[in-house]
Amino acid sequence: MNFLYKLFFVFSLIFLVTILFLTAISFPLVENSTIQKIIDIPSGTNAKEIVHILEKNEIIGKNNYLFIILIKLSKLEAKLKFGEYNLSPSLNMLQILNKLARGEIVVYKITIPEGYNSIQIAELLDKKEIVEKESFLKLVKYGEKSWEGYLFPDTYEVPKKYGAENMLKLMLSNFEQVAVDNKLINKAEQTGFTMDEIITL
Template identity: 30%
Template structure:
């Protein structure tokens, strides 16, 4: 009589085999997944060998896809696998977060570090410095030489574009409209910064100088803000030392009060369109509203970009009665009250010119 016991034993043996097979399969799958993980993780590591790291500048075009970005990085030797890069960004949900721009990367960065920089938009920054006393043409030339702007586009925008600043109200559009208002300073930009954005940045920096104290100071000496900027631009080009700027300011304001011509060499140089070490007598005869040897009062506009010291000096003149000054070759200012004294100073310090 069959009890069924052998069948039970047979079934139990088959079940054990199945269980063991599943365990082995699970172990193989786990090992495979673990191996795949380590292989994938290896592909995310920096491509630099033996600790040798090289810097690379990467340009990601506007509208570039993740595939395109991965190919650019692979071609420049910054990642080991474009596929691993795409898989990582997809897994992290960052495909649409990669930004365009110019980035500074190196072969010592892994994929997560590169992706983080592209997502944060940490683009390469450029810096440029505009010296005090530059006019708008010199500014455009300097930026064009640095390949930061298109010179013609920059000057056209400066002449015609609208910029929302109170200190520009009433100044007619034209080539000289922003003269004196592009503040001399050091600026940081990216390759994507446009000509208009650069102008707006410089105007915004200038706006910080036009404080209520500046406006009140201009009103106290009988000048509009624009006239104070014109005076500051002349001081910038005439004075050599910051501590002497208030005295230079006083000289020009004293001459204005008496109805004398300013006789500023800086305004003649602006009229000539060039910076000359020494002006000739014929230069002083140039027919221009900027020639303050022939015309009374302030010129129609600034002749350069004044810095903070000159702007402050324009509305805070020294309390002196000087009417003349000369500047020696070593930058020393020599002030005088009378024409005779001035002529003696000219003979002593600049050879009688």
């Protein structure tokens, strides 16, 4: 009888702790809050550092070790994406964790005007904190190959610190899509010119 009582007590305690934990992570810090904050999660940030950032910006409560436990239990720590997030104290811990795991980072619209050369594009992207100017220019003029002329002018939606390599790939992919849609490669072949020659004309 004593053993059954202890077993019942242990299971009851586990059940109670589980209910309290699920309740705590399901309720936000401030319900129906209209406050929105852009929170930056730097690259390489671990679970404890993320919790500290969220506490500091009043997205979750102080000394909220429950969020660390949630991250550990979900085994999502390695999948959390760095970047800027639009967060609110009206979000509960599960919602915040899902945003971080899915990488729902803030993106910015940046327009590359027609006629801009690679230097002007690099300066614009650097000013908007999308890439570092020198890193971008090194990739544009890599050895004997230059992507000058292939940097398609358009409006792009990218996060801050997107990186030179990612930005260049995005712009080249955009150019390739436009070239395919407009059959520019076929037209170049019909004239006897290569695409590089058409670009430099």
